[in-house]
Amino acid sequence: MSGSEQDIYEEHVLDHYEDPYHRGALATATHAHEAKNPLCGDVIHVDLKLSDDGKIEEAWFDGEGCVISQASASMLIEKIEGKTLEEAQAFTAQEMLDLFGPKLTPNRQKCCLLSWRVLQSAVHSPVGDDDDDDNDGAPHFGGPTLGDES
Structure with a gap:
C-alpha cells in the first residue's frame, strides 16, 4: 500500500468515521479523560466503565x-x-x-494516536464519585464549586 492521501480514506476508515462504535457519553463511566491535539484542534473524550476486577466493561468516545x-x-x-x-x-x-491500517505521515500519526493517548490517561483518571453528591450531577471541572466560594 502506498502512503498517498487516497489510502488514508480506505473503506474501513470511512466506515468507522461515518458509523462510529460507541460514540457519545457514558453516564455510568468510572474513568474518563479528554485531550486536544494542539496542532490541528482535534478533541477526543474517552469514557470507561471498569468492573471491580479491572476489566473494561464499556468504552465510549466523543470528540470532533x-x-x-x-x-x-x-x-x-x-x-x-x-x-x-x-x-x-x-x-x-x-x-x-x-x-488503523493506512500508512500515515508523522503529523497524521498524531491524529491517529490522540485517542490512544487519551485512553492511556483515562485508565488512571477515575471519575470523582464523592463529588457527584455535591453538584447534583453537573459536570465537575476540578476547581471549587460555587457553593465552596460562598
Missing part, C-alpha cells in the same frame, strides 16, 4: 476533528472493550497505528 482522529477513536474503543486494564495499558502506539 478529522476523519483520522475520529475513525481511529472508534477503532480503539471497539478493540479495547472487554479487555483488562493491563491489556489496555500494554496496547502500544505502534499497535494503534497498525490497527
Whole structure:
C-alpha cells in the first residue's frame, strides 16, 4: 500500500468515521479523560466503565476533528472493550497505528494516536464519585464549586 492521501480514506476508515462504535457519553463511566491535539484542534473524550476486577466493561468516545482522529477513536474503543486494564495499558502506539491500517505521515500519526493517548490517561483518571453528591450531577471541572466560594 502506498502512503498517498487516497489510502488514508480506505473503506474501513470511512466506515468507522461515518458509523462510529460507541460514540457519545457514558453516564455510568468510572474513568474518563479528554485531550486536544494542539496542532490541528482535534478533541477526543474517552469514557470507561471498569468492573471491580479491572476489566473494561464499556468504552465510549466523543470528540470532533478529522476523519483520522475520529475513525481511529472508534477503532480503539471497539478493540479495547472487554479487555483488562493491563491489556489496555500494554496496547502500544505502534499497535494503534497498525490497527488503523493506512500508512500515515508523522503529523497524521498524531491524529491517529490522540485517542490512544487519551485512553492511556483515562485508565488512571477515575471519575470523582464523592463529588457527584455535591453538584447534583453537573459536570465537575476540578476547581471549587460555587457553593465552596460562598
